[in-house]
Amino acid sequence: MHEDDRTAAEVERTLAEPDEVNRTLEAREPELGLPGGWIAILALCLILGAALYGAYQGWTAHSGDIQIPTWGYQFLIGGVVIGLLVGCGLMALAFYSSRRGYDEVHWP
Numbered sequence: 001m002h003e004d005d006r007t008a009a010e011v012e013r014t015l016a017e018p019d020e021v022n023r024t025l026e027a028r029e030p031e032l033g034l035p036g037g038w039i040a041i042l043a044l045c046l047i048l049g050a051a052l053y054g055a056y057q058g059w060t061a062h063s064g065d066i067q068i069p070t071w072g073y074q075f076l077i078g079g080v081v082i083g084l085l086v087g088c089g090l091m092a093l094a095f096y097s098s099r100r101g102y103d104e105v106h107w108p
Contacts, residue, residue: 068076097103
């Protein structure tokens, strides 16, 4: 059959079907037996543990007899809380502006 002899319905059906490559990629199921995700999680946990250990060693190694007063801990906790509030607030504003369309380009 010549290409020009096809009906409009055949052409539409052909265009609606994905080509062989897309069908192969869509039909491919993820391989569940691989430990790649667990290895990444384990590596990140080890890095977090090493960072926390290093922070503890740095905090206690050079302190000697010096104790942080209560107001020092209060300011430290206050700074962390304010930093988290500012960071969460800015992220909320970014998501809000993205969802409401304020980040879209409007050409005149």
